[in-house]
Amino acid sequence: MREPRAAEPLKAEPLKKGARAADDSALRVRAARLASSPYGTALAAGWGFAEALSWPVLPEVALAALCVADPRSGPRLAASAAAGSVAGGAVAYSLARAGVDVPAPLTTDRMRTAVAEQMAAEGPHGVRHQPLAGIPYKLYAARAGRDGLGAAEFAKASARARGTRILTAGLALAAFGAAARGRRRHYPAYLAAVGAGFTGALALIVRGWR
Numbered sequence: 001m002r003e004p005r006a007a008e009p010l011k012a013e014p015l016k017k018g019a020r021a022a023d024d025s026a027l028r029v030r031a032a033r034l035a036s037s038p039y040g041t042a043l044a045a046g047w048g049f050a051e052a053l054s055w056p057v058l059p060e061v062a063l064a065a066l067c068v069a070d071p072r073s074g075p076r077l078a079a080s081a082a083a084g085s086v087a088g089g090a091v092a093y094s095l096a097r098a099g100v101d102v103p104a105p106l107t108t109d110r111m112r113t114a115v116a117e118q119m120a121a122e123g124p125h126g127v128r129h130q131p132l133a134g135i136p137y138k139l140y141a142a143r144a145g146r147d148g149l150g151a152a153e154f155a156k157a158s159a160r161a162r163g164t165r166i167l168t169a170g171l172a173l174a175a176f177g178a179a180a181r182g183r184r185r186h187y188p189a190y191l192a193a194v195g196a197g198f199t200g201a202l203a204l205i206v207r208g209w210r
Contacts, residue, residue, distance in 0.1 A: 028187035031069035045084035052088025068177035078170020096145030
């Protein structure tokens with residue numbers, strides 16, 4: 001007489017691919033792959049650099065897409081964007097010092113006047129007003145170069161003002177992305193809201209400085 005076999009332990013049924021995909025967004029997955037790759041680092045740094053020269057869209061917009069898609073990459077991306085922005089400001093300073101005018105779309109004469117007054121009163125440290133003024137960083141870099149306020153001093157002041165803001169924004173966005181892991185399927189709607197919010201805010205800022 002054979003002994004009865006012991007009952008096999010119940011195994012947890014693996015999560016089906018379809019169920020897993022329903023909790024996420026294909027767009028977020030692609031954005032996360034970009035964020036975690038060297039191309040994501042280059043994009044963040046290049047975006048910060050370009051915005052400091054002429055590009056009108058803040059690097060925080062790129063960070064809003066990438067850091068939320070892959071929160072673990074947030075600190076690296078934020079640091080890259082900050083470094084790119086400060087480097088772009090240094091180039092903008094040098095170009096202005098050499099008498100080269102770089103296009104600055106979506107800026108106004110009132111912005112330029114305010115920047116000139118702030119830099120005349122505080123020297124390169126006048127850039128500290130930029131994060132809350134709504135005035136593009138590129139105008140501060142160009143003004144500092146035209147006035148010859150000191151490239152090294154301006155770079156240091158930029159790192160404290162502009163660099164700190166970008167780093168703070170990137171880390172906050174990464175924290176938000178980590179907290180919203182359970183809502184990843186809404187990532188496309190989140191991106192649409194970011195785009196609409198930035199466009200509306202930019203329109204109000206430009207109108208307010210006319």
